[in-house]
Amino acid sequence: MASISTTTLTMTRRFEVAPEKVFEAWLKPNLMRKWLFTMEHTNKIAQSDGKVGGNWEIVDHREGKDYRATGEYLEIIPPTKMVLTFEMPQFSETVDKMMVVIEPLEDGCEMTFTQEIVIPHEEGWTEKEVKKVEKEYYEGSEHGWNLMFLGLKQLVETGNINYPS
Template sequence: MKATDYKLQISKFIKAKREKVFEAWVQPELMKKWGCPKELTIGEIELDFRVGGKYRTTMLRDEETYIACGEYKEIIMNEKLVFSHGWEGPDREDTLVTVIFSDKGEGTEVLLTHEKLSSDSSMEGHKEGWISTLENLELQFL
């Protein structure tokens, strides 16, 4: 399979208004509370929230540091975010993440698609990470 063949999609219902859920993705002080898998903690977050702007998130576990970075490709306020995603370092793989925010009942459906992954193991690892991260997001609104 080519890198473009590996894609994952996850959906999560968050019991909060769409505008509040969207805001949690774009405000560094809010992202620090949830923006990584449960086994990690956020170190620093840098966001230049505009199309063409870059972001950089440092995640920590024991003595290890992971840095996710990328660029915002499309922003539709309170509806959609599209950004490149890669792990800082020599083996960086640029992938693409699309997040759609939709009203659903008394909350928001978050549909996350992560594509252009290089392998099945990369796809599975990112899937586990995103599921855990979205569970952290849900906890912010309980």
């Protein structure tokens, strides 16, 4: 692989539920299939071996194509922390690292999500081109997670997600 760089995305969200509910939504396939890189009606596969060293996989089918997201659980401390890898092999050989920390609050919990985004470089890129692509990866990831976290919030707080049309 050519050279790479990384950018770090950190997002915080509050939920009006116990930390256990948010934690389970990251580990249980029946919940993952509703929000994590997929929607319930487009999900083909949702698997999780929710232990350290275990793998997870989501396959979403949209517009005639399968989109596969996979990873490995590196650290799991219920219900407050998990560290996992994330890759989409059909797009890149890179492997991102994600950390989810869930803090209990008086009226629910707060989740802090951090993703170390690995950006592959094309040969000959200038520093300006690298910065432009890092910004695009960051903004694209932030947009995607914003949508997923809206679904996660609806799921854990109401049991349902109102998917956009």
